[in-house]
Every structure is written in C-alpha cells, then in structure tokens.
Amino acid sequence: MAHDDPIATQRVDLVLMAEMVERGARVLDVGCGDGTLLSLLAERRGVDGRGIELSREGVNQCVARGLSVVQGDADTDLFAYPDDAFDYVILSQTIQATRRPRVVLEHMLRIGRRAIVSFPNFGHWRVRADLALSGRMPVTDNLPESWYDTPNIHFCTIRDFVALCNELNARTERALALNSSGQPVRFNMPWWVWNLFGEQAVFLLRRG
Amino acid sequence: MLVSADIAPVPASQVDEPDSLVARFGADRPLVLDSGATLAPWQIAYQSYGTLNADRSNAILICHALTGDQHVASRNPITGKPGWWENIVGPGLPIDTDRFFVLCSNVIGSCMGTTGPASLNAATGEPWGLSFPLVTIRDMVRAQAMLLDHLGIAQLFAVVGGSMGGMQVLQWAASYPDRVFAAMPIATGPIHSAQNIAFHEVGRQAIMADPDWRGGHYLQAGVRPAKGLAVARMGAHITYLSEAALHRKFGRRLQDRDAPTFSFDADFQVESYLRYQGESFVERFDANSYLYITRAMDYFDLAADHGGVLANAFRGIKTRFCVASFSSDWLFPTPNSRAIVHALNAAAASVSFVEIESDKGHDAFLLDEPVFFATMRGFLDSAARARGL
Structure with a gap:
C-alpha cells in the first residue's frame, strides 16, 4: 500500500517537495487529494500537517488516515487563514486548475513563510510540438484530458511562472524541473532548457 | 380530530424520577444561569455505556438535539423505542462502547429527568411552568460540566453532537477548551439563523x-x-x-x-x-x-459572545475538530459548517470538515449514512491514537 511505504511508490514531485520541507514544520497542503503527501510528510519529516481538498472522497480518505483535512477550494477558502499560520504552504499540481492562480499564490505567500508549488510545464517540447504540428490542444500522458474536459484552465510554462513570481516579488529559493522520465533537469542549465525539457517543475518560494 | 386533549402526560416519574442515572445538586451547588438566575436544588439525568478507564481519559460526551434525551443507546422508557443513536453508539460501532466510556445527559430545561419547567419547584411544591428561568446553550453545557465534576472526569476524550447537540459541542470547546480533546459538531452552526x-x-x-x-x-x-x-x-x-x-x-x-x-x-x-x-x-x-x-437555540450566537468574531471563541485551542454537514440539510446548511471551519482555520486549530452527500435533509445525522459513519470512525480512531487510547 502506498500509505505504508510512501517513498518507494511515490510520485517523484511529491518526494522532491517532501525533501524541501524542514523537519517538524507546520504545513498546509492545498489540494491534498487522498493525503499521500501529508502522510509522507508526517511519517518522514514529522510535520504538523493540514490539508484542503475539493473532493469528498479525498477528504474522507484523509480523515480516516487521521489527517486534518477540510473540504474546500483553493480559490475560496484560503482567505480565512491568518498570516504566517504555516511554515510551508504546498500546492501540488493544482495551480493550473485554480480560477485565479495569482490570488492563490499571493495567499500562499501570505499564509506560509514559504510556498512550494509544482505544476505541469506547458512549455515542454512535446506540448509545443503537438500544438505546432497538429494544430490542436496537446493531449499527453501527463495531461490526458481534451480541452473541453480538462479541469486545467490556467496552464503556464516555467517561464510564465517565473514571471509571475517576479511580479509578486517572490524569491525563488530552489527550483527543479523534471524531464519526462521524472529525472531532474541539471540545475546548471539555462532557463530555456528547463522550459523546453522540463515536463513538470517544483518551486520553493518565499516572500521577497 | 387531530389529537385528543386527554392524552396521557409525560409520566411524572420521568420528569423527577427518570429511568436512568441522576445526579442531584443541593443548595450548596447551584447552577448559575446566563440570565443571572440561579437554580438550586437541581438535577441532571444521564445514561452511561462502557467503562471509564483507570486514568479517566476515555470518556465521550454525546449532546442531544432539541427533543432528544439521555437514552442515546437504550430503550426509551416512554416510547419503548430503541435509543436515538443506536446505529452509532455501541460495541464495535463508530462510538465504540468497548473502547470508550460514553455519557449522554438530558439538557437543562428538558423533561426527561433533568430540571426543567415540568419539574417540581421545591420552593412552591408546584411545577415550575413559566416561572422556570430561561436557559441557554451555555447553561446546558455548564450543567454538563458540573456532572463531569461530580463524576470526577477532568477531561473528555471527545464531545459529539448533532443539531442543537452540535451547538453544545461548539460551546464546550469555547467554554472549556482544556477539557475537550476532540470535538465533532455535526449538522449545526455557530448561530441560529433568522429562518x-x-x-x-x-x-x-x-x-x-x-x-x-x-x-x-x-x-x-x-x-x-x-x-x-x-x-x-x-x-x-x-x-x-x-x-x-x-x-x-x-x-x-x-x-x-x-x-x-x-x-x-x-x-x-x-x-x-x-x-x-x-x-x-x-x-x-x-x-x-x-x-x-x-x-435556548434561538439565543445561540457564539461569535456575539466573543466580540463578534467567531475565531475568538477558539483562540489557542488545542482541541482537534471534525465538522460534518449534509448536502440536503436546509435547517443547518453547509455554509453554517463552513463558517465554523473558517473560524477554526483563522484560529489555527486542527480541523477536518466534510459535507456528506445525502438527500435526507437535517435528519440525515440520525440515519444510516455509511460515509458519515466512516468519517466519524476515522476521526475518533485517529484522535484515540493521538490520545494514547
């Protein structure tokens, strides 16, 4: 069961995010799903974790695991949290599905001393090639839904995200891009390489 | 004809001498009410299930709704019907009487053995009637706290209740945060709405x-x-x-x-x-x-008691919460529960919240709702682990 041995079977981005979190920290996972990352963080990093999740099934799985998770929405429920309530606020593969990504990110940087964001990179060469060659919205293994079915309404590229961080005056403490086999792209590569070969990205941010 | 007027009254025996346990408080231990009145002597009727452990840490208090009573998991002495939450409270059930010591008391103002307007006023020898002082949700909780003092239970493992019972759960957390390890307010709200x-x-x-x-x-x-x-x-x-x-x-x-x-x-x-x-x-x-x-329900407004800010009712609280609502409940609709959750978030409290999909309305909290049962079981099990039970 993934619950019993999370590291071994985990999504690479979750493991990388978990490694960015200091031991014993207070963490809010926005869009926490079935609580896999929160469980991982509790077991491996000893964190005091909380979660927000849209789906009832996810919330129930989390509560049954003993996690503190509320049914809610990143777009509407972050306002209630006070400033600096958490050491880290995590948004894993969710920012592209929010209605107002900029506002969500602002709240994350307000609520948490640090924010960790992972997202699919719409600038990946396969996405670009799909759009350029077929003239249709890309459908890939990583982004399997057609445009009319997808919950992802605000796709961005790594460079777009960096631009948003600059606009919000957020400082990037660490950034990782993962290629299609889940391996980190070498960090000494320039941004355009990341933006082309990174299938997903993970950013550790703090207020500037 | 709708109802015959000569119907048997609530048996007086249940009002003053109920078929359950009763704690009686004399003039030396009056119940001080929000209205300023004091009640003495007074009594509180309750039922208990399961066994209190050696360090008295496994007690769960169940708070009943408007017309409920202490017979949460035992046959009602008047109707002969099973207890009102027998699907939840019992051996192996979500509120597991093999593990927990479960208490449920009749609220102050009611008529099933706790002092209320049908009780005899010792001073006059007559039923209190409308000379009984107005009571509040906080008065109900204060009476329960005195019962726990009487039983020697310093801290509850959990307080659980739906509807008006949920109001009492919230009031417990606000009035006695250190006495509540876990709290589950169900199908309730922080205020009683205009509707x-x-x-x-x-x-x-x-x-x-x-x-x-x-x-x-x-x-x-x-x-x-x-x-x-x-x-x-x-x-x-x-x-x-x-x-x-x-x-x-x-x-x-x-x-x-x-x-x-x-x-x-x-x-x-x-x-x-x-x-x-x-x-x-x-x-x-x-x-x-x-x-x-x-x-008492109408007067309930937890935020008003805390400077108009609901989160102030929960500042610094260590209690872990699980809030549950039901999708078709229009008496205490989900936004009421969300208001509680937002306040708990603002107070940085530990809270879980789920809206249960059901078409059964407010009553769903009393009925067989497997997802609700699973939520309650998951929450209480994990809280019990955290409490070392």
Whole structure:
C-alpha cells in the first residue's frame, strides 16, 4: 500500500517537495487529494500537517488516515487563514486548475513563510510540438484530458511562472524541473532548457 | 380530530424520577444561569455505556438535539423505542462502547429527568411552568460540566453532537477548551439563523394558541396543550426533512384510499405521516420544555459572545475538530459548517470538515449514512491514537 511505504511508490514531485520541507514544520497542503503527501510528510519529516481538498472522497480518505483535512477550494477558502499560520504552504499540481492562480499564490505567500508549488510545464517540447504540428490542444500522458474536459484552465510554462513570481516579488529559493522520465533537469542549465525539457517543475518560494 | 386533549402526560416519574442515572445538586451547588438566575436544588439525568478507564481519559460526551434525551443507546422508557443513536453508539460501532466510556445527559430545561419547567419547584411544591428561568446553550453545557465534576472526569476524550447537540459541542470547546480533546459538531452552526428562529416562533405560537396551554399553567390544571404541541412538531418535522426525501417517501400518494375524499381528512400519506409524528411527540414531550429549549437555540450566537468574531471563541485551542454537514440539510446548511471551519482555520486549530452527500435533509445525522459513519470512525480512531487510547 502506498500509505505504508510512501517513498518507494511515490510520485517523484511529491518526494522532491517532501525533501524541501524542514523537519517538524507546520504545513498546509492545498489540494491534498487522498493525503499521500501529508502522510509522507508526517511519517518522514514529522510535520504538523493540514490539508484542503475539493473532493469528498479525498477528504474522507484523509480523515480516516487521521489527517486534518477540510473540504474546500483553493480559490475560496484560503482567505480565512491568518498570516504566517504555516511554515510551508504546498500546492501540488493544482495551480493550473485554480480560477485565479495569482490570488492563490499571493495567499500562499501570505499564509506560509514559504510556498512550494509544482505544476505541469506547458512549455515542454512535446506540448509545443503537438500544438505546432497538429494544430490542436496537446493531449499527453501527463495531461490526458481534451480541452473541453480538462479541469486545467490556467496552464503556464516555467517561464510564465517565473514571471509571475517576479511580479509578486517572490524569491525563488530552489527550483527543479523534471524531464519526462521524472529525472531532474541539471540545475546548471539555462532557463530555456528547463522550459523546453522540463515536463513538470517544483518551486520553493518565499516572500521577497 | 387531530389529537385528543386527554392524552396521557409525560409520566411524572420521568420528569423527577427518570429511568436512568441522576445526579442531584443541593443548595450548596447551584447552577448559575446566563440570565443571572440561579437554580438550586437541581438535577441532571444521564445514561452511561462502557467503562471509564483507570486514568479517566476515555470518556465521550454525546449532546442531544432539541427533543432528544439521555437514552442515546437504550430503550426509551416512554416510547419503548430503541435509543436515538443506536446505529452509532455501541460495541464495535463508530462510538465504540468497548473502547470508550460514553455519557449522554438530558439538557437543562428538558423533561426527561433533568430540571426543567415540568419539574417540581421545591420552593412552591408546584411545577415550575413559566416561572422556570430561561436557559441557554451555555447553561446546558455548564450543567454538563458540573456532572463531569461530580463524576470526577477532568477531561473528555471527545464531545459529539448533532443539531442543537452540535451547538453544545461548539460551546464546550469555547467554554472549556482544556477539557475537550476532540470535538465533532455535526449538522449545526455557530448561530441560529433568522429562518430557524422564525420556524421556532411558529411552533411556540402554536403551543401558546392552544387554550389548554393555560398561560403555561396546564400541569396544575390537569390538562395539556397537546394540539398546539403536535402542530409545533409537525411544522418542525418538515424542516428536518427535504423535498427529495418527502417526494421519495410519500410523493402525492393517497392514504388507504383510491381517490380524494373532498374533505379535510388526511387524504395524502404525507399528511397522515405528519399527524402521526405530532401525536406521538406529545406523548413524550412537555410543551413548556419545547418553548424553553427552542428559545435556548434561538439565543445561540457564539461569535456575539466573543466580540463578534467567531475565531475568538477558539483562540489557542488545542482541541482537534471534525465538522460534518449534509448536502440536503436546509435547517443547518453547509455554509453554517463552513463558517465554523473558517473560524477554526483563522484560529489555527486542527480541523477536518466534510459535507456528506445525502438527500435526507437535517435528519440525515440520525440515519444510516455509511460515509458519515466512516468519517466519524476515522476521526475518533485517529484522535484515540493521538490520545494514547
């Protein structure tokens, strides 16, 4: 069961995010799903974790695991949290599905001393090639839904995200891009390489 | 005729000498009420299930709703029906009596053995009637806290309750945060809404409009406002259901007939059902208690007690919460629960929240809802692990 041995079977981005979190920290996972990352963080990093999740099934799985998770929405429920309530606020593969990504990110940087964001990179060469060659919205293994079915309404590229961080005056403490086999792209590569070969990205941010 | 007026009153034995445990407090231990009045002597009736462990850390207090009682998992002495939460409280059930010591007490102002308007006023030798002081949700909780002191239980493992019981859970957390390890307010809200106050007022006016209410002195006169109380219950009962549930249960089906009778007889099954609900209710409940307890709910506004900011009720609280609502509940709709959750978030409290999908309305919290049961079990199990139980 993934619950019993999370590291071994985990999504690479979750493991990388978990490694960015200091031991014993207070963490809010926005869009926490079935609580896999929160469980991982509790077991491996000893964190005091909380979660927000849209789906009832996810919330129930989390509560049954003993996690503190509320049914809610990143777009509407972050306002209630006070400033600096958490050491880290995590948004894993969710920012592209929010209605107002900029506002969500602002709240994350307000609520948490640090924010960790992972997202699919719409600038990946396969996405670009799909759009350029077929003239249709890309459908890939990583982004399997057609445009009319997808919950992802605000796709961005790594460079777009960096631009948003600059606009919000957020400082990037660490950034990782993962290629299609889940391996980190070498960090000494320039941004355009990341933006082309990174299938997903993970950013550790703090207020500037 | 809707209800015969000479129906048997709530057996006096349940009012003063109930078929359950009772803690009696003398003049030396008065109950000090929010209204400024003090009540002494007074008593609180309760039931217990399971065994209190050696370090007295496994007690769960269940708070009952408006017309509930302490018989949460035992046969009701008046109706002979099973306890009102026997699907939740018992061996191996979500509130597991093999693991936990479960307490449920009758609220102050009620009529099942805890002091209320039907009780005898020791000073006069007459039933209190309307001379009984107004009580609040906080008074109910204060009475429960005195019961726990009496039983030597310093901290509850959990407080659980739905509807008005959920208000008590919230009040417990606000009044005695250090005495509550885990709290589960269900199908409830931080205030009683204008709409809910309005429904209560209709019920109260129905009771007071019954000539047999006699200005509240019906017990002395040997009568009861059974018609008024039945109508109050009928109206309230509608608010506990949902349109979908009424449609599913009754639709427009006729009661034991093939065609309408062109009369005001109960042609429709839903009418017959409501009349039955009204009639059976008056057998087990005191009309003045209904006035007092509905009023206590109306007065509930936890934010107002804390400078108008609900989060202030929970500042610094260590209690872990699990809030649950039901999607078709229009008496305490989900936004009420969200308001609680947002306040707990603002207070940086530990909180879980889930809205359970159900078409059964407010009553869903009393019915078989497997997802709800799983949520409660998961929450209590994990809290028990954290408490070392």
